[in-house]
Amino acid sequence: METVLAINNLGKNFGRIQAVNNISLQVKAGQVFGMLGPNGSGKTTTLGMLMGVVNPTAGSFSWFGQPPTDHMRRRIGAVLEHPIFYPYLSGRKNLELNAMIKQCPVANIDNVLALVELTERQHDAYKTYSLGMKQRLAIASALLNDPDVLILDEPTNGLDPMGIAGIRELIIRIAAGGKTIILASHLLDEVQRVCTHFAILKKGTLIHHGPVHDVGKGTETVEVKANAPDLSHVLLAFPGTSSVNRENGSFQVQLREQYKAADLNRFLFEKDIVASHLVTRQKSLEQQFLEILAES
The missing domain is CATH 3.30.70.100 (Alpha-Beta Plaits)
Incomplete structure (x- = not known):
């Protein structure tokens, strides 16, 4: 199985604060990889380094066996922060703008709208969308260039139970399409439902990683x-x-x-x-x- 992401002794300091400490792990093609940890554990900082928005203090990482480059990052879609769209434009118009910025075919818009189940609301203003719909539109935007990898930072944060269930089902559908997914979350039940593998971070240190199906093995x-x-x-x-x-x-x-x-x-x-x-x-x-x- 192809190694999509290899992290080697990755670290990040903010002054005297060590946000990420010497992390090493691998993500294989087709995995849904969950990064777990309490607030301040270094999940978001790690994802930021992987996407090139935060500079590492130490260590290295590679995508698809190659050093990170702008060309390589085009194979990756990400939703790292709260999605930012124009509130008075429709969902479709916002995607058209993002497709132009990313230099993606406009023809991809219909496919991603259908995938995130927003086809019927595509012409409504973004400001009329629920939180769950806004998150699904952000995921649609991240999928516009048909990336091999999708990175999600707390994708269900702030959503009601129905919105959480909708995002969970969407992640399962995307993974079934063959994409590798890396997500950070503090919702343990959601990770157990959708992820194939997981890692636990504590105060910036990797303390455990392995397959989700190994959970519960051992003594009964x-x-x-x-x-x-x-x-x-x-x-x-x-x-x-x-x-x-x-x-x-x-x-x-x-x-x-x-x-x-x-x-x-x-x-x-x-x-x-x-x-x-x-x-x-x-x-x-x-x-x-x-x-x-x-x-x-």
Whole structure:
């Protein structure tokens, strides 16, 4: 798989403040790569360096195996700040101006309007658009030159639940079209829903990165209910039990590595106990995120 972006020991200082500290990672073609971190973690500064609007203090990066150049950046579309459009012009007229600035074919406008589902509102003034529609128009503008990579900085920031869902579905559609997407977000649930890979930044330092599908792997937590006396003692007697906690009328059993829910169910059956409820609880990205931050 082609390496789209390679970052090597990238750093940025603002005076005595070290905003980004020695980051190294790679993004492969076709990935939806999420950059996670609390406010001040260096996400936006990192994206700014990648787009050439912030000069690095140290390190380097390359796009498609080549040093960053203006020609190379034409293969990249980005929405880094709040979108700026002329409020009294229609969405289509604003895109026509952006197409002229970017020297893109005007014929691309119909395609991007359809992709972001703004065809029916294309002739309405930008000032009449909702926040979600304005964000979708900004994404349409970033896609005008049919880039290979789309960079989004907090794409759902400030949106209501319907707007968030709309942007989430749009990102999935764009990725399905074969584009590589890099996005910064603090909404962990959204990253888990749309991203294939993620990285966690803390105070400018990369503390974790990997595939989203690896989240929750390892030890299992099983939620158990059964009509049996001393159920907690039986659960503790299971060789694969690491810990048992009671929550909301059920028992949360943390299993040791190599043990699965089926092993616990078999053990209970051998003890003449039939579980009325036995569900494996997968660790969420939020849980893993908080654990990684606490450990770092």
